[in-house]
Amino acid sequence: MAxxxxxxxxxxxxxxxxxxxxxxxxxxMAVGLGGVPVAAEIARxxxxxxxxxxxxxxxxxDGQTFxxxxxxxxxxxxxxxxxxxxxxxxRGIVAAQQVELARIEKTFDEFAHVPVARRNIILxxxxxxxxxxxxxxxxxxxxxxxxxxxxxxxxxxxxxxLELRLDGCECVAVxxxxxxxxxxxWFGDFRPPTDTEAKGMLELxxxxxxxxxx
Numbered sequence: 001m002a003x004x005x006x007x008x009x010x011x012x013x014x015x016x017x018x019x020x021x022x023x024x025x026x027x028x029m030a031v032g033l034g035g036v037p038v039a040a041e042i043a044r045x046x047x048x049x050x051x052x053x054x055x056x057x058x059x060x061x062d063g064q065t066f067x068x069x070x071x072x073x074x075x076x077x078x079x080x081x082x083x084x085x086x087x088x089x090x091r092g093i094v095a096a097q098q099v100e101l102a103r104i105e106k107t108f109d110e111f112a113h114v115p116v117a118r119r120n121i122i123l124x125x126x127x128x129x130x131x132x133x134x135x136x137x138x139x140x141x142x143x144x145x146x147x148x149x150x151x152x153x154x155x156x157x158x159x160x161x162l163e164l165r166l167d168g169c170e171c172v173a174v175x176x177x178x179x180x181x182x183x184x185x186w187f188g189d190f191r192p193p194t195d196t197e198a199k200g201m202l203e204l205x206x207x208x209x210x211x212x213x214x
Contacts, residue, residue: 004155004175007189008034008126011154012041014174019046019122022150022172026120029053031137033104033198038154039124040201043209050205051114052198053123053137054104056097060085063182068132069094069101070140071112076132107195111202116144125153127183128173131160138169155186 005011019042028048030039032055043050058067058077066081082090105112121141125134134151141149151164156173157180164171175186184190193201 003188004186005188007187007191008037008154008193009041011126011174011187012038012124013045015124015152015154015172016042016045018172018174019150019152022046022120022122023048024120025147026122027051027114027116028122028124029114029137029141031055031123031125031133032057033195034126034192035124036198036201037193038126039122040205042122042124042152043205047209048122049114049209050111050202052108052111052202053140054101054108054112055133055136055140056101056104057133058090058093058097060093061089065130065132066090067094068136069097070136071101071105072140072143074136074139076136076139078130078132108199108202111199111206116141116146118145118147120148120150121146122150122152125151127186128153128156128160128164128171129180129183131157131163134160134164135167138164138167155180155183 023046028039028043028050030036030052055070057065059065067077069075123137150170152172155175161171
């Protein structure tokens with residue numbers, strides 16, 4: 001199967017075209033580290049401030065995602081998939097990912113506090129297969145009283161979009177597909193950014209936004 005996107009950055013450029021009408025009093029927020037290269041292109045092309053919502057996925061031994069966690073004790077779980085993982089295994093995965101979430105929060109703290117109240121927010125994921133990470137990000141942001149949240153990703157499954165709509169959130173994607181095994185199948189290069197690369201993108205947009213964002 002041919003991929004849809006060359007890499008995360010190219011996917012961000014294409015997703016920005018779908019989001020070009022969402023500019024008024026808006027900020028872009030990457031969902032986890034993987035969303036940063038996608039969100040960086042959207043912020044650059046639409047002249048938006050850029051931040052990050054620290055989110056980690058909970059994946060079982062088979063590689064399938066059964067949940068996601070975000071700051072503030074937010075956890076979203078697919079109970080059907082959790083049952084296949086087993087309680088003891090799941091506890092170990094959750095404990096390890098709590099450590100990783102704390103590390104990401106500390107590393108990217110200055111970019112996790114873009115003003116949200118009464119503002120339009122575009123949440124940007126690398127892909128939405130289960131939609132669990134996006135839903136965790138939504139729940140982490142809503143207590144901060146944003147005016148409106150748009151969930152976006154280069155590719156989204158039908159299931160993820162349906163569940164986000166049921167959660168009261170508009171969903172924008174370049175492509176909607178059926179269930180897929182892994183987001184990497186839609187990208188030629190799906191190499192995740194390092195901390196240094198992600199921080200560089202966030203810092204660059206912060207400097208750029210000072211001159212371009214009203």
